[in-house]
Amino acid sequence: MIEKLNPIFVFSFFKKKEKKKDIHAQDRFFYFFLKALSWSLIFLFFYMLFVIFQMSWPAFSHFGMNFFVNADWNSWTQSFGALSLVYGTVVTSILALLLAVPVSVGVALFLSELAPNWLAKPLSFIVEMLAAVPSIVYGLWGLFVLAPLLRDYIQAFLSKYFHFLPFFQGPYYGVGMMCGGVILAIMIIPTISSVCREVFRTIPKSNREAVLGLGATRWEMLKIAVLRGSSTGIIGAVIMGLGRALGETMAVTMVIGNAPSIKISLFEPAQTMASILANQYAEADNELHLASLTAVGFTLFFLSLIINILAFLLVWKMKRSTTGISSTKRFSSASRGPSLSGLDYTGKEKKE
Amino acid sequence: MKETKTLVKIQDLSASFFSIPVLKNIDLEIPIHKVVALIGPSGCGKSTFLRCLNRMHEEVSGAGIQGQVFLEGQNIYAPYIDPVLVRRKVGMVFQKPNPFPGLSIFDNVAVGLKLMGVKRKVLFERVENSLKQAALWDEVKDILKRQGTSLSGGQQQRLCIARTLAINPSVVLMDEPTSALDPISTARIEGLIRELKEKVTVIIVTHNMQQASRVSDKTAFLLSGELIEYGKTSQIFTNPSKGKTESYITGRFG
Numbered sequence: 001m002i003e004k005l006n007p008i009f010v011f012s013f014f015k016k017k018e019k020k021k022d023i024h025a026q027d028r029f030f031y032f033f034l035k036a037l038s039w040s041l042i043f044l045f046f047y048m049l050f051v052i053f054q055m056s057w058p059a060f061s062h063f064g065m066n067f068f069v070n071a072d073w074n075s076w077t078q079s080f081g082a083l084s085l086v087y088g089t090v091v092t093s094i095l096a097l098l099l100a101v102p103v104s105v106g107v108a109l110f111l112s113e114l115a116p117n118w119l120a121k122p123l124s125f126i127v128e129m130l131a132a133v134p135s136i137v138y139g140l141w142g143l144f145v146l147a148p149l150l151r152d153y154i155q156a157f158l159s160k161y162f163h164f165l166p167f168f169q170g171p172y173y174g175v176g177m178m179c180g181g182v183i184l185a186i187m188i189i190p191t192i193s194s195v196c197r198e199v200f201r202t203i204p205k206s207n208r209e210a211v212l213g214l215g216a217t218r219w220e221m222l223k224i225a226v227l228r229g230s231s232t233g234i235i236g237a238v239i240m241g242l243g244r245a246l247g248e249t250m251a252v253t254m255v256i257g258n259a260p261s262i263k264i265s266l267f268e269p270a271q272t273m274a275s276i277l278a279n280q281y282a283e284a285d286n287e288l289h290l291a292s293l294t295a296v297g298f299t300l301f302f303l304s305l306i307i308n309i310l311a312f313l314l315v316w317k318m319k320r321s322t323t324g325i326s327s328t329k330r331f332s333s334a335s336r337g338p339s340l341s342g343l344d345y346t347g348k349e350k351k352e
Numbered sequence: 353m354k355e356t357k358t359l360v361k362i363q364d365l366s367a368s369f370f371s372i373p374v375l376k377n378i379d380l381e382i383p384i385h386k387v388v389a390l391i392g393p394s395g396c397g398k399s400t401f402l403r404c405l406n407r408m409h410e411e412v413s414g415a416g417i418q419g420q421v422f423l424e425g426q427n428i429y430a431p432y433i434d435p436v437l438v439r440r441k442v443g444m445v446f447q448k449p450n451p452f453p454g455l456s457i458f459d460n461v462a463v464g465l466k467l468m469g470v471k472r473k474v475l476f477e478r479v480e481n482s483l484k485q486a487a488l489w490d491e492v493k494d495i496l497k498r499q500g501t502s503l504s505g506g507q508q509q510r511l512c513i514a515r516t517l518a519i520n521p522s523v524v525l526m527d528e529p530t531s532a533l534d535p536i537s538t539a540r541i542e543g544l545i546r547e548l549k550e551k552v553t554v555i556i557v558t559h560n561m562q563q564a565s566r567v568s569d570k571t572a573f574l575l576s577g578e579l580i581e582y583g584k585t586s587q588i589f590t591n592p593s594k595g596k597t598e599s600y601i602t603g604r605f606g
Contacts (some may be wrong), residue, residue: 051536098570103461117415136388146359146570175373180459203453204448204450206446206450207450207452207453208446208510209408209411209444209446209448210452210515211452211463212408212411212436212439213406213408213439213443213444214439214440214443214464214467214468214515214519215437215439215440215464215468215515215519216467217436218434220467224452224455224463225452228452228454229452229453229454231454252458329431
């Protein structure tokens with residue numbers, strides 16, 4: 001069909017007959033090249049999962065499920081359990097979320113709904129730039145600026161007035177779970193706030209105006225149209241931030257104090273799954289220690305995989321449901337009437 | 353025929369976006385308990401005009417406005433007037449049905465009442481009344497807890513009308529309320545509009561000439577931001593006094 005319509009093709013068809021065979025060779029090559037590239041990524045992913053599992057198998061087979069229940073991590077006694085590392089990871093991440101979520105949602109609301117354009121653009125750029133700061137720089141800043149600051153002011157204050165709470169007891173040095181949590185919070189704010197802004201953008205302008213039209217103040221409008229409407233997406237954004245916090249390594253390693261133990265006080269040093277890998281992998285001297293470290297890596301990999309999938313599903317569902325609300329999709333075919341046949345036609349063509 | 357009272361009086365109203373004029377010196381009087389249709393080609397300023405009447409125009413960045421709009425004798429652009437209170441008197445229905453996501457059918461209607469601080473005891477009654485006024489009650493009375501967004505497009509639009517009626521506005525602005533709906537839903541909404549004028553004054557923007565002639569008592573024709581002609585609908589559609597009006601309604605341009 002195309003051959004008949006395209007005069008250039010007809011021309012070349014008569015001129016060089018032998019070229020006809022190869023006219024789509026580049027297309028085919030390009031297609032298979034790109035296909036191979038995409039598949040190699042998928043292959044790489046599963047290969048990585050497999051290799052890490054294989055390397056950590058000695059530890060899993062040696063300790064069994066005990067690996068996740070044992071809180072002791074001692075290379076002298078060859079007793080390795082991930083519980084204290086999981087604890088350190090979970091506590092710092094939760095602390096980070098508690099601090100980061102209100103700030104991020106607030107920043108996102110301000111930038112997308114309230115700030116005038118001339119302020120919103122540079123400000124959102126700066127927030128995004130927070131994500132571009134290398135992890136190690138955060139770590140250095142945390143160690144030399146944030147930790148002393150926490151020790152001299154915040155922790156001193158908490159220890160003095162809130163020492164009846166188990167979270168704020170014992171000696172404080174600055175470095176520890178609290179410092180790790182604060183650093184993580186700063187690091188995940190750009191992630192959460194940028195996803196939140198994206199989610200807020202999916203809410204149609206007319207929804208906002210409808211609430212305003214009912215005589216709502218600006219805050220009531222934000223509450224009803226924006227926050228309520230995007231709650232699924234906000235949860236997705238939070239989980240995305242959590243995924244980042246769980247895997248964050250360098251900055252946390254530098255400020256957490258590196259002591260694999262389970263203590264309730266946030267002043268205490270701890271160890272996360274990622275930080276113990278950074279600390280000990282180079283020095284692990286026997287197979288069981290190495291395998292146990294890899295097993296921690298595998299656990300972390302698996303955990304962040306699940307968390308990220310969950311986050312993507314939530315954000316995706318949110319985007320789909322908000323864009324599907326308006327009747328256009330559902331009713332376009334009904335209101336068009338005669339052009340319904342046009343839709344059938346495109347549907348058919350796809351099948352062929 | 354008895355003399356009808358003027359509810360909204362627009363005086364010398366001009367509006368602009370980023371100092372590009374959209375409306376030029378509009379003067380218009382809207383009688384109480386009537387349906388007034390605004391017609392005109394796309395981009396002639398109909399929607400902007402509508403949005404000037406409940407102070408929604410100023411919500412968009414770059415918006416400028418001059419002139420006065422008197423609602424029940426009160427200039428809504430007077431400096432001491434709170435736009436939030438204006439919008440409680442002047443409701444608005446949008447082009448696409450937009451029930452609030454995440455809210456049930458009941459809450460969609462109740463939300464405006466809650467904002468006004470209506471007591472819980474009378475809340476249900478008020479919601480029921482508004483849904484009845486919007487001719488939706490019989491269809492949704494058993495599924496009030498279901499999401500508002502689960503209704504069909506036509507039902508969603510009637511839900512939006514119910515939500516607007518719930519706070520007892522004196523004027524309801526409708527911006528092409530049926531352009532996203534199928535013919536049957538459109539007919540229902542048109543019937544509803546004719547019933548509504550017993551209680552409220554309706555100003556409706558439409559691209560559909562037949563709709564304007566079916567539902568409205570008076571029609572205003574706007575062209576590039578200027579009011580060309582305003583008069584009884586029957587007269588505008590059968591015997592327009594201006595040549596531009598005639599060529600528009602007969603389909604010669606626009």
